[in-house]
Every structure is written in C-alpha cells, then in structure tokens.
Amino acid sequence: MPANKELSAALDIEGTVPIHSVQLDAMVVLKIVKHCRESVPATVTGQLMGLDVNGVLEVTHSFPMPKNADSEDLEGSQYQLQMMRCLREVNVDDNSVGWYQSTNMGNFMNQSLIEHQFEFQQALSKSVLIIHDVARSSMGNLNLRALRLTPAFMKLYKEKKFTTDSLAKAKLTFSNIFEELPITIRNTALLNALLFELETPSESVEISASHLTTYKEKAAGASAKKSVLEPSFDMLDLSLDPYVARNLENLMDTIDEHHQEQGNYAYWQRSVERENKKKAAYVLNRKTENARRAQAGQAPLPNEDVDSMFKFPPEPSRLDHLLISGQIDNYCKQINQFAGPTLGKLFAVGELQK
C-alpha cells in the first residue's frame, strides 16, 4: 500500500524533521475562539492535540483547561489525564502537541508563559503555542499566531544564564526569542458541506416548524429568511480610537517597565564600576608597595587572590529586559499593522464624501 508506506516514512523520520508549519482543524479554531471569548478578559489556556506529519504539525483537537489550574498542580494534571483518556475512547488523537492561550491586544510576553512553553518544549520537542488575540479578532479579522521558542533561547533558558555576554554569544535578541510558524486552517469535506449549507437560506426548518409557531413569528420568519453567513463588514469599521488608545496605553506601561529595567541595569553597572575602581586602586597600591619593598631589598608581599577580595554583584538577569523589549516591539508592530488598513479606510471615506 503506497499510501501506508508514505505515512510510515513520514512517521519514521519523525524526530528529525523540524516543524515548519502548523495546520489547525476548523473545529480547533472555533473551540479556541469560543473558549477565549467566553472568559474575556481573563487569560485562559488549553491543550492542543494532534500529530506531526513530515514537518507539519496537525492540530486536530483541543480542550480547555480549567481556570486557576496549572498543569503542574495535581488537580490540573488529573483533569488533563482524565480528559485525554476520555478523548482516546472516542478515537481522538491523544497526542499532546502544545497549548493555546488567549491574549488581549497581544500582551503575552511574560515570564510564566515562557516558562510554560519551555517546559512543554523540553518534554515534547515538537510543541507549539497558539496565541489567540480576542480583542483583535473581534474587530473582524481572526488573529492567531503559532509560536515556538528558538533553540538558542531554549539553551540559554536551560542554563538560566541571561547575562549580556551569553546573550551576545548566542546572538539572542528580543526578536528571536520566538519563532513564528505559518498557520493553515483545514476544513474537511463534510465541513465544507456544512458551510455551504449555512450559507444557503434555510427554508426546510421554517416550513417544518411553521405549523407550530404563531402567526406573528411566521411572518417574522418569512421576512427574515436569510442566510446564516451573511457578509459582515466589521472590517470597514472606522472607529480606530479605542483600539489605538488601548494599544498606546499598553505600550506606555511597557515602556515604563523598560525604563525601570534600565534603571536596574544602570545601577548594577555603577556598582560594578565602583568595585572595579576599588580593585584597580588596591592593585596599584600593591604594586607601589612591592616596588618600594624591592628597593628596600625586602621580599615582595605574598600574592593574594585579588579577585576574591572584591565582590562583584551578579549581573541582573537580562531575560526581563529581553521580554519587555519584545513586548514593545510587538505593540509597535501591532500599531503599524493596524494603521495600514486604517489609512486606507480613511482615504476611502474621504473619496466617498466628495
């Protein structure tokens, strides 16, 4: 069976082929959207299940995680185990391939998310994080992103070494903490049928129910006989202010944080400098003393470990800085992304008015 062979070949090389794209089932998309929307503004997470075939991670199922329950604590993991067992019984792929999280205006860069994803990627090398932005999706365009931590970041995070040196050595900057994978969405044939069905005005229901509803409703039903998927024009909405304002607010907050972080760093730098000066003075002192002793014919002072005499404060972790920078970058990108179409819309309205 050639198809089978192909499949096994694809599965055989599993583990060596890196994931290059993510394919979501339509149902998964809707599930994520529903779960995230229902719990706005709280941040919610859930599990993704599926398979990776030849570098494409196919996500075929998902389930929400209860609130306030991390997968670490007992209740959460028990829930997860039980859910997976149940799903296996009805032939769902019970292979965990990642998790999803909701976000509002793209503010997802934080320590806990990184830690969570790190654990995931540590355990399952091929796992993704799907970020769904509720605020942006409700503006008319679905906003999903598939992210993975880059290998360089994984390595550094494992060693917990976020010094300027190590960052420079690993060539790690805020722009390559995550790698983003392209997402495709797949509909099955039956789903396509359903979508067509939704689009055609439904009459059968109307007729079968007509003898049961009152006359008034019947009349209303007749006039409102329209397709379920009528076109929407959310995208043409001109009100940009709340969105931009909120985005800018977030941006400002983050920049404040950034400023604070800079302050911390500067403080560290100053204290290092101070210690350095002290050390240099000591060494100089030592040298002149030794020179004097040599002139006087005395034995030089015993060599001491100069480095151990001065305590250099440890460099603060640059991870926060990295994340905050990433977040700022994210906001700016969002504003730019948003501004483009808005400019277009503005000019369109301008033309319309003429």
Next chain:
Amino acid sequence: MMDNTSTLHLALPAVHTVASATAPVSTLAQPRAFSTSVNPLVFFSILDHYLRRNAGQDRVIGTLLGVRSEDGAEVEIKGCYPVPHLETQDQVEVDMEYHRTMFELHKQVNPKEVIVGWYATGADLNSYSALIHDFYQKEVSSFPAVHLTMDTALTNERLGVKTYVAAPVGITSKAENCMFIPIPCDVKYFKAERAGLELLASAKTSESGSTTLLSDMDNLERSVIEVQKMLERVSEYVDAVLAGTVPANNTVGRYLMDTVSVVPKVDAAEFEKMFNSHLQDLLMVIYLANMTRTQLAVAKRLEKLM
C-alpha cells in the same frame, strides 16, 4: 416512534416559569414557543465526531451542553461532547459512565453550561432514539430535552440540521412511546467567532479545503471588493427597474431608501477638518511607533557591541 396522523393531538411541552414549575400543567400561563439556537462549534464537533467514528458504525451520538433562558423557553446550545454507544439488532447501549465523567470535566471549565439534550447523526429517528431520549430527559429533569439530528449521509444533498423535543404519546407512558416534534432552530455566534467562521468559509471553495490566515489589509480588501460587488448588483437592479424590464418591488425600494438615508450628511469643511485631524493622529502614532522600534533596534545593535 408512532405515525403522525392528522387526528393525533400534539402539543409542544408547556413551558412553565420557574415559579409554576412546582405546580405543573398550567398550559394557560402563556406558553412561549420553544426555540433553540446553536453555536456553529456544535456542528463542527459533531462532524468531527462522525468522521472519527468506529469502523462499521453508522451513527454517533453525544451530549449537548448549553444554557437555558430563565423561563426555559429558549435553549442556547453552546457545546457538545461525544458519547460512545453501541446499537445492535435488538438493543442499544450508551456509555453512561463516560457521559458522566465528561460532564464533570466540562463542568470544571465551564460551570454555566448544563446538559440540554443530545445529538445524533443521520436523518431518521428510530425507536432507539426514543430510548436514548428518555435517558436524556431524566438528565435534564424538569426541562424538555432537545434532540438535534444532523444528516451526515447528505440525503437530499443537504446536511439537514433539525431539532426536536419529545412529547409522550400513548395511553400508558412508556419510554419508547414518544413523538418527536420539530422545533425552530437558528445559528448564533459572536463577533470574534464570526471572524473565525468567515475565514473558514473562505476555504470552502478551495480544492484542498485549507486556508491561511489573512492580514488585516487583505481582509479589508476583501470587504471592499464585496461591498463593490453588492453596490454593482443594487445599481444593476435599480437600472433595470428604471428601464422597466424588472417590476419594481416596494419592499426592496424601502430597504434601499433606508440604506441611503443612513449615510450622514456632513459639511464639507467640517469633514475636511475631521479627516485631517484623524489622519494626523494616525500618522503621529505610526511615527512614534516606528521611532520606538528604531530605538529598540539601535539598542539591540549596541548590546552586541558590548
């Protein structure tokens, strides 16, 4: 199921208000027509379940979750989960334990959603349907359980989605004696879900059945093109009416009138002012955002030098 003869008197289950639920059978207390609305996710899940059915199984069932309006007359079906079951020649087995476990699990995530009924694939209702329905009726206690069927075999080339409630039939009430009465059902979704649906819908005509995410710009373009098409259609129609080739339709005319009158009249100078201030705001924001990004990029380079 019994035959629906014209002499049979059938009534939708009376909807009691919460207060009168304790004192039953007060059908005069304004029984509202029973109706359901379904979140599209439910359809998607059912189809997924159907695709993952065991070999040789031609029908799958599952539990519907949702919320009821206060008087119980409206049911909003918001989610569902599959339940394994076994149908043989002379008996049907539903995995109750599985059903309970799943419900417990769902309750942890979404305590507001309760069991409202069950779904099955296939258009026909048979005596097993009545039995299963009886079980679910017990689960939802005083409210009528909803049964949703989806014709996955595509008879009549449609995925006929139908919802029913059951009314007892016969002199002695027995579990297998009931009559399924169709009830109206519509599809309901929210703004964020609509965005998702729209995207999915755009994939339905493509060969592979897959689509990629669109950028905001592309999406805008799509919307604009759609509006253009609609305008064209409308103006075509209006032209045809004016030319006399198509009889004028008053209702359509009204709608057009309404639509045209919605366009606000703004003074040209006023508009110019608004337009410019908006534009300036936007450009300023873009400028600042780009500035910030440049700063970040510079910082990035500097860090490497250190």
